[in-house]
Amino acid sequence: MTGDGGPVTGNSEEVKVRAYVLINASAGKAIDVAKSLQGVNGIQHADAITGEYDVIAQVEAPDVAGIGTIIVDKIQKVDGVFKTVTCLAVR
Numbered sequence: 001m002t003g004d005g006g007p008v009t010g011n012s013e014e015v016k017v018r019a020y021v022l023i024n025a026s027a028g029k030a031i032d033v034a035k036s037l038q039g040v041n042g043i044q045h046a047d048a049i050t051g052e053y054d055v056i057a058q059v060e061a062p063d064v065a066g067i068g069t070i071i072v073d074k075i076q077k078v079d080g081v082f083k084t085v086t087c088l089a090v091r
Contacts, residue, residue: 016060018044018089019067021075023055029080030054036078042070053085064088 025033030048034055037046046057057075061067071084 016062017064017067018058018060020087020089021057021059021071022053022085022087023057023075023081024083025054026080026082033078033080036080037075040074042066042074 023033034046034048034057037043037055037057040046042059042061044058044060046055048054049056059067059070059075061070067086067088071086075081075084
């Protein structure tokens, strides 16, 4: 990624799609969900947060379909995940 958050187009890295996944967790599960997502391939960061959502995860994949795969196969299968909302980064 470039310093401004845009995709890298040089030869050393492939272009990636980035998204932020807002997660509602079951009561008392936010910290457990965030910990479960940390270190998972494709998930750059996962933090328990305050507000309407309980956890936010930053994910990256080669394309939008890859983002969907991470959400369905990795995030939504974590115990305590109730609902997800995905926000694709446009820049």
